[in-house]
Amino acid sequence: xxxxxxxxxxxxxxxxxxxxxxxxxxxxxxxxxxxxxxxxxxxxxxxxxxxxxxxxxxxxxxxxxxxxxxxxxxxxxxxxxxxxxxxxxxxxxxxxxxxxxxxxxxxxxxxxxxxxxxxxxxxxxxxxxxxxxxxxxxxxxxxxxxxxxxxxxxxxxxxxxxxxxxxxxxxxxxxxxxxxxxxxxxxxxxxxxxxxxxxxxxxxxxxxxxxxxxxxxxxxxxxxxxxxxxxxxxxxxxxxxxxxxxxxxxxxxxxxxxxxxxxxxxxxxxxxxxxxxxxxxxxxxxxxxxxxxxxxxxxxxxxxxxxxxxxxxxxxxxxxxxxxxxxxxxxxxxxxxxxxxxxxxxxxxxxxxxxxxxxxxxxxxxxxxxxxxxxxxxxxxxxxxxxxxxxxxxxxxxxxxxxxxx
Amino acid sequence: xxxxxxxxxxxxxxxxxxxxxxxxxxxxxxxxxxxxxxxxxxxxxxxxxxxxxxxxxxxxxxxxxxxxxxxxxxxxxxxxxxxxxxxxxxxxxxxxxxxxxxxxxxxxxxxxxxxxxxxxxxxxxxxxxxxxxxxxxxxxxxxxxxxxxxxxxxxx
Numbered sequence: 010x011x012x013x014x015x016x017x018x019x020x021x022x023x024x025x026x027x028x029x030x031x032x033x034x035x036x037x038x039x040x041x042x043x044x045x046x047x048x049x050x051x052x053x054x055x056x057x058x059x060x061x062x063x064x065x066x067x068x069x070x071x072x073x074x075x076x077x078x079x080x081x082x083x084x085x086x087x088x089x090x091x092x093x094x095x096x097x098x099x100x101x102x103x104x105x106x107x108x109x110x111x112x113x114x115x116x117x118x119x120x121x122x123x124x125x126x127x128x129x130x131x132x133x134x135x136x137x138x139x140x141x142x143x144x145x146x147x148x149x150x151x152x153x154x155x156x157x158x159x160x161x162x163x164x165x166x167x168x169x170x171x172x173x174x175x176x177x178x179x180x181x182x183x184x185x186x187x188x189x190x191x192x193x194x195x196x197x198x199x200x201x202x203x204x205x206x207x208x209x210x211x212x213x214x215x216x217x218x219x220x221x222x223x224x225x226x227x228x229x230x231x232x233x234x235x236x237x238x239x240x241x242x243x244x245x246x247x248x249x250x251x252x253x254x255x256x257x258x259x260x261x262x263x264x265x266x267x268x269x270x271x272x273x274x275x276x277x278x279x280x281x282x283x284x285x286x287x288x289x290x291x292x293x294x295x296x297x298x299x300x301x302x303x304x305x306x307x308x309x310x311x312x313x314x315x316x317x318x319x320x321x322x323x324x325x326x327x328x329x330x331x332x333x334x335x336x337x338x339x340x341x342x343x344x345x346x347x348x349x350x351x352x353x354x355x356x357x358x359x360x361x362x363x364x365x366x367x368x369x370x371x372x373x374x375x376x377x378x379x380x381x382x383x384x385x386x387x388x389x390x391x392x393x394x395x396x397x398x399x400x401x402x403x404x405x406x407x408x409x410x411x412x413x414x415x
Numbered sequence: 416x417x418x419x420x421x422x423x424x425x426x427x428x429x430x431x432x433x434x435x436x437x438x439x440x441x442x443x444x445x446x447x448x449x450x451x452x453x454x455x456x457x458x459x460x461x462x463x464x465x466x467x468x469x470x471x472x473x474x475x476x477x478x479x480x481x482x483x484x485x486x487x488x489x490x491x492x493x494x495x496x497x498x499x500x501x502x503x504x505x506x507x508x509x510x511x512x513x514x515x516x517x518x519x520x521x522x523x524x525x526x527x528x529x530x531x532x533x534x535x536x537x538x539x540x541x542x543x544x545x546x547x548x549x550x551x552x553x554x555x556x557x558x559x560x561x562x563x564x565x566x567x568x569x570x571x
Contacts, residue, residue, distance in 0.1 A: 120485035256468050256471070256472045257464065257467075257468035258468045258469050258472065259464075260461065260465040260466075262497075263490075263494070263497065265469075265473075265494075268482075269469065269473060269476065269482075272476045272482055273472070276479070276480065276481040277480060277481050279481065280481065280482060280486065
């Protein structure tokens with residue numbers, strides 16, 4: 010019974026972690042521009058993150074190491090420095106985007122410009138991390154994040170042609186705006202396969218003192234939780250296709266357009282649900298990324314770490330999340346468009362994946378860490394294929410997008 | 416590390432008879448020529464059409480009581496700005512079809528003006544003025560469609 014409760018909570022937590030400003034914005038853009046044609050990118054990203062999260066939990070439960078810990082120990086500090094810097098940079102951009110997401114939600118709710126909310130959001134997130142415990146942050150915010158299920162309800166209420174939805178799960182070539190299509194595919198992959206998600210998961214497994222008895226629960230949480238999160242992202246894409254594209258809105262390049270996905274379905278409550286979904290999901294993600302930045306640096310340098318410790322007992326750890334949060338608030342406070350930052354940071358995430366994932370795969374195939382629980386061929390092949398695809402597409406499409414391709 | 420990675424690429428490029436500096440030049444030329452005047456006009460016209468539909472949907476939602484006034488007004492202001500930008504971009508293109516280009520610029524300008532008027536009317540809570548602006552928006556959107564079809568019509 011206790012395990013079942015833990016699995017349920019784990020699934021809910023995974024949902025909270027999966028859906029954030031990146032997956033919402035990229036799915037909305039994809040649905041508006043290409044209707045159901047990019048569902049395959051969400052499916053592919055979800056399959057990849059299921060494998061990675063399962064591996065992260067298995068690695069932590071069996072070896073009692075976090076990923077950062079393992080990479081530093083296995084490859085040495087110099088080799089660890091590159092994945093560390095890549096992850097810190099990408100996390101910084103994604104955290105700024107999440108703070109931007111909360112700020113947009115607050116602008117929509119109050120009418121006060123988003124840039125004025127960036128610092129108050131950073132202060133509130135810092136207070137949660139300073140005063141809260143890991144369980145409170147992990148489960149409390151994630152349970153509130155279930156409000157994002159409104160996108161799935163909305164998608165069902167719109168009665169889509171499920172045959173066409175299923176057809177979208179099979180990759181097809183675009184018949185217009187090819188560069189934009191592939192760039193969106195990359196952004197969706199980047200939004201789904203966020204390194205912070207599986208790295209945070211491994212740190213969480215250590216915080217929750219997982220051992221080998223959790224391997225079954227880990228598989229269930231990774232599989233069910235990420236599939237559940239992927240379903241919500243597909244819900245966003247379907248709603249965008251059936252509301253925005255159906256009204257002739259084929260370009261989503263302004264965050265004001267986003268609430269229009271739910272208003273025609275739920276009326277005024279659609280506006281409220283959108284604001285709540287965006288605010289809660291992004292705030293939860295900002296907290297998790299703030300913690301992840303601190304985990305990365307503290308584990309990398311061998312400092313004492315743990316969200317359940319008092320800040321005075323792990324001063325380095327708490328200093329890192331404090332600085333990270335305030336630095337990430339600056340671009341938004343200066344008026345950088347959160348939607349543009351989100352899309353760019355998601356594509357950059359896809360480009361940076363090999364740096365964080367490849368050393369991790371080595372660890373998962375190293376008997377000294379995982380013994381008989383090392384990776385099978387299918388898990389290795391699936392992750393390598395999807396990461397390589399995301400990387401190649403990102404390298405090709407990011408310059409085209411920046412230099413004005415269509 | 417970087418040098419060891421670069422070497423095979425440089426060798427491969429040289430092997431097909433292209434020096435790296437020329438390859439860079441070719442890539443830059445490709446990027447610069449990728450957007451012809453016609454592509455730019457088409458892209459900006461699509462942006463204008465999508466922005467117009469956004470204004471139309473948010474106005475419908477406001478009239479139906481689904482969208483709050485503050486949000487509607489801000490969305491319309493943002494759409495108005497996007498339309499003004501699209502109009503300026505279309506105008507700045509060196510097009511071989513100046514008369515068609517002028518028609519498109521004028522239609523986008525009318526759209527932008529209608530959207531800004533709607534934003535002010537929403538702010539003032541003036542429903543009848545909003546409905547007038549909505550009609551102007553529909554008329555200007557039809558103009559944009561006609562100008563777009565004329566601009567891209569096959570020339571004999």
